[in-house]
Amino acid sequence: MDGKTQINQQIGALRDRVKRTKQQKETEIDIQLKALYDEEIESLNKEIDALQKSLEIMSRTVRVPKHSRRGSLTSLPTPRIAAEPSVSFPPSSSTERSGGINEDGVILEVRSGTGGDEAALFAGDLFNMYLRYAEKSGWKSEIVNMSEGNAGGVKLATAELKGAGAYRLLKNESGVHRVQRVPVTEAGGRIHTSTATVAILPVVTKAEMEIKPDDLKWDFFRAGGHGGQNVNKVSTAVRLTHIPTGVVIECQEERFQGKNREKALSILKSRLYSEMQSQQVDSISQLRASQVGSGERVEKIRTYNFPQDRVTDHRAKKSWHNIPAILAGEIGDILTISSALTTDVNPRTLT
Numbered sequence: 393m394d395g396k397t398q399i400n401q402q403i404g405a406l407r408d409r410v411k412r413t414k415q416q417k418e419t420e421i422d423i424q425l426k427a428l429y430d431e432e433i434e435s436l437n438k439e440i441d442a443l444q445k446s447l448e449i450m451s452r453t454v455r456v457p458k459h460s461r462r463g464s465l466t467s468l469p470t471p472r473i474a475a476e477p478s479v480s481f482p483p484s485s486s487t488e489r490s491g492g493i494n495e496d497g498v499i500l501e502v503r504s505g506t507g508g509d510e511a512a513l514f515a516g517d518l519f520n521m522y523l524r525y526a527e528k529s530g531w532k533s534e535i536v537n538m539s540e541g542n543a544g545g546v547k548l549a550t551a552e553l554k555g556a557g558a559y560r561l562l563k564n565e566s567g568v569h570r571v572q573r574v575p576v577t578e579a580g581g582r583i584h585t586s587t588a589t590v591a592i593l594p595v596v597t598k599a600e601m602e603i604k605p606d607d608l609k610w611d612f613f614r615a616g617g618h619g620g621q622n623v624n625k626v627s628t629a630v631r632l633t634h635i636p637t638g639v640v641i642e643c644q645e646e647r648f649q650g651k652n653r654e655k656a657l658s659i660l661k662s663r664l665y666s667e668m669q670s671q672q673v674d675s676i677s678q679l680r681a682s683q684v685g686s687g688e689r690v691e692k693i694r695t696y697n698f699p700q701d702r703v704t705d706h707r708a709k710k711s712w713h714n715i716p717a718i719l720a721g722e723i724g725d726i727l728t729i730s731s732a733l734t735t736d737v738n739p740r741t742l743t
Contacts, residue, residue, distance in 0.1 A: 401605075403443050409649075410436045435650055493594035495559045499662045500592060503548040504541060505568065507586025510575040512541025514696075515588035517719050518569055519549045522562075524721025531555030536655050537642050543577070550643075550659065552595075559594050564707075564730045566592045567691055573698035583699060587692075593662035603660070609633040612649060632656040639663050707733055 410433055417429035502519040504511040526533040536550040553562070570587050578584065611631040629644035630652040641659045643652040695704045696715060703718055704711040708729050712718065718726070 399443050403440055406436050406440050406443070410440075432648055432650070435648065439650070493559065493596055493665070496556055497552065497554045497595035498558050498562050498592050499536075499595065499659055500551045500553055500562070501548070501590070502546065503589050503591075504546065505587035505589050507571075507584065509541060509543035509545070509577065510571075510584055511586040511588060512543065512545035512547055513575070514545065514569075514571045514586050515547070515549070516541070516545030517571075518588050518590060519546055519551070521719050521721055521723065522553070522565075523551060525723050525727075526553050526555060526721075528721050529555055529724075531558060536659065537644055539642075552655070559592070561727050561731045562592045563594075564592075564733050565590050565693075565727070567693035569694050569696065570692055571696045571698070573696075591666075593659070593666050595658070596661040596665045603634070603657070603664075607635050609635055610653070628652060630656045632660055634660055634664065637664070637667065639667075705729065 413429055413433050413436070417433075420429065500519075500522055502515050502522075504515040507514070523533050523535075532554040534552045536552055538549045539547040541547050568587050568589055570585060572583055572585050574581055575584050575586075609632070611633070613629045613631065628649045630642065630649060632641045632643075632653075633639070639660060641656045641663065643656045643659070693705065693707055695706065696718075697704070698715060701713050701715050702711050703713075703715060703726070705726065710729055712726060714722075
């Protein structure tokens with residue numbers, strides 16, 4: 393499929409969305425929601441205009457400059473057409489050295505492990521711990537997706553963190569975190585052990601990492617929970633599936649579908665990049681679907697022992713006290729030790 397065909401297909405899909413959005417607006421009686429529909433329609437029309445301009449550029453006849461040598465032709469390079477718009481980050485001095493990733497940004501994923509409701513509560517504690525550290529450090533943080541547990545906490549939470557050296561500082565936080573404490577639901581005062589898994593994904597910046605449009609499946613649904621009327625009444629939430637590998641990404645925190653689509657694609661690139669590192673391959677097409685997710689670091693890296701008020705990093709063989717302060721974001725010393733540890737996974741350069 394050539395570039396023009398891809399663009400025309402994208403324009404057709406966007407026009408269909410404009411039509412559906414206008415139909416939804418006509419049936420809406422809430423004035424504020426009507427205004428939000430207008431914003432969405434305006435945003436879609438801007439995307440259509442940008443794609444149409446790309447078509448015009450591709451269709452122009454290129455003139456040979458007078459100073460060109462006889463027998464040589466000068467032509468414009470064929471523009472690359474991305475599958476969907478993606479989130480871009482300003483380049484940093486460390487981007488080139490890290491092989492196509494932005495050292496000043498990470499995708500944080502925390503999911504509950506073994507332990508039922510208590511595991512979800514602990515996952516929520518960890519997620520908030522990292523967000524509070526980001527706030528104390530002057531970083532920018534943005535929640536991308538959150539699936540709450542039945543008794544509170546989170547089953548899965550995803551956030552984007554941006555700050556100087558964020559990836560270098562957090563990259564070794566990936567792994568299983570264990571908690572030992574008496575759950576609030578435990579009447580007998582027994583200590584339970586639960587786990588949560590943390591994944592730190594690099595933000596991919598190198599443009600050469602392309603994803604084929606035919607390899608993507610997009611699903612749209614209404615977001616639940618907080619977020620206002622627009623989030624709950626309009627299908628703004630996005631579920632993106634990478635068909636060859638089976639990787640699924642969900643985003644539902646933004647008010648508009650277009651923003652959630654951008655974030656979903658950005659996180660997918662980060663996930664595939666990590667899988668390329670894990671499987672030691674140089675392109676997405678070489679990824680083995682049966683091994684996706686199997687190479688993630690699943691060793692127990694840290695224990696939070698509440699009865700003894702102690703946090704132990706099993707890799708560094710070092711402990712810290714004052715768990716309430718640690719969960720409140722006072723983890724600078726822990727991250728300094730963690731980031732200095734040697735790992736067996738080295739960043740690969742995208743080709």
